[in-house]
Amino acid sequence: MLRVIIVEDEKPVLDLMERLVGRHPMLEVAGAFTSPLAALERYPQLKPDAVFLDVEMPKMGGIELADKLRAINEELQVVFTTAYPGYAVDAFRVSAVDYLLKPVTPDALERVVVRLSKNHSLRSAQRRLPGLGEGTAVHCLGTFETRGANGNLINWPTRKTEELFAYLIAYPNRLAGKWQLADLLWTEMEEERALHNVHNTVYRLKKALKEAGLTVDLTHGNEGYLMRIPPSFTDLESFRDFMKRTPAIDERNVAEGDKLFRSCRGALFGGKDYVWSTGLVAEVSSKQAALARMLVSYYRGIADDAAAKETMLTYLSDSPLDEEINAELLRLYAESGEAGSFRSHYEQYAKRLAAELGVEPAESIRGLAARLSI
Structure with missing residues (x-):
């Protein structure tokens, strides 16, 4: 649910917008104002996720108001409403999510809500990344980034160090043979030299994780290496864990399923061309589609067509x-x-x-x- 405020100087239009926005299942109207000055004054108390602003208003136009609001909160999502499409250029100057032409229709609003929800989900997912104590440390879906305990991105010493880490978290809690790693990561290299590279790269990986304040159980024996991680360590494992224990969506798990659906989106490892990951990328994509279908089936079953449509539009924006x-x-x-x-x-x-x-x-x-x- 996104909290929004609406600013429109014409009271009849404001009333229509408030009813239209208020009926949407993904939106909650936190405030509605005919005065941009009143909206600016109340903004710190209302703390909305998004604002719908009329472009042409007396004393302070919507674009000026957007500048002032985003100076308070740069993550605020702005949508303009206007009778004149020519304002679109100015709208996007202040990083508006979109603009709606008056009279605003439910279909047009639906299009904008999909974008608002997608942006909100991505930002929420990013805020959960900073460290093990606060949430997921590694984001594998839609991108590939690892953050240390201080919230900063890890700067890997080499690309092979990052790729080795990717492989170990893709196949966690099981032994990765040292010769297997040598063949996967240094395919064209002579065997002994490739094995030497495996040992050196594991050392670099441990050092990088330790410096980032991430405690990871990475052990080795005569045959290879084993990385043990809990499901919460990566979004990939959280997603896999949910799909493994969830044959269908119902009222008990819909909130968790919807949350994962919105945060675990996009190609595995952000489309990096790891040769060994091709099959895994397809497998994860298939599971993402399966989760979308389960959610749609649930929402259709309870006659929540608006949620079903929003889920499908969100999924189709990626696939x-x-x-x-x-x-x-x-x-x-x-x-x-x-x-x-x-x-x-x-x-x-x-x-x-x-x-x-x-x-x-x-x-x-x-x-x-x-x-x-x-």
Whole structure:
């Protein structure tokens, strides 16, 4: 749930915006103001996550107000509302998330909420990273970064040190053979020299982790190395642990599942081209899709169509060609009578399929579009 305030100098428009925003399941209206000066005064007490600002207002325009609010909190998400698209350039000068053309429609608001939620989830995930005592130390999904106890990113001494760490946390709590590591990381090198590099790189890895204040149980024996980590040490292990013990989403685990869905997004290791990780990247991507489908199934089951749509749109922002999720979203638009949203999404999906794969949407989706005369 995102706390928002709305600033609009015309009272009838403000009332409409307050009702529209207040009905959205992901938003909570913390305050609504016709005066930008009053909004600025109350802002420190209300502490919103996002603001909807009218661009043209007397005494202080929306862009000026946005500058002042972001000076207080640089992470504040700003959305402008305007009757004039030409203001978009000025809007993005103050790092606005988006702008809405008046009259604001539920579909347009839905598009913006997806972006607000995505940004909020990413920032929340980043705030959980600083150290073992406060949360996840290693972020593997959508990026690859490790933070020490002081919250600073670890500066690895070599790329191979980072890659060795990536392999050990990708396959934790099990022995990694020293010859196996030599072959994986130094494929073209003579065996004895490669093995020497393994020993040196493990030493560098231990030293870097110790200097960063991260206590990691990394042991070695005659056959190889073993890194023991709890599930909370990396977002990857937290995600794996949840998926392993969760056959379906229900009221008992939906909050945890939704939290992981939003924080554990994107390609494993941020798309780094580790040759050994290809199969693992596909496996994790498949599990991310499975979690999205479980959440959608749960929300559909309790008739929370708004949450189902938001979940699918969030997932498709990372995996836009997923046929099953696209088909389910289009079916939901059709069932809800949202012809405009159906048409817009179908056209974008069809164009992307044609451009990237040279194919059309599945016959069932084209049939649905034909029935709606798209």
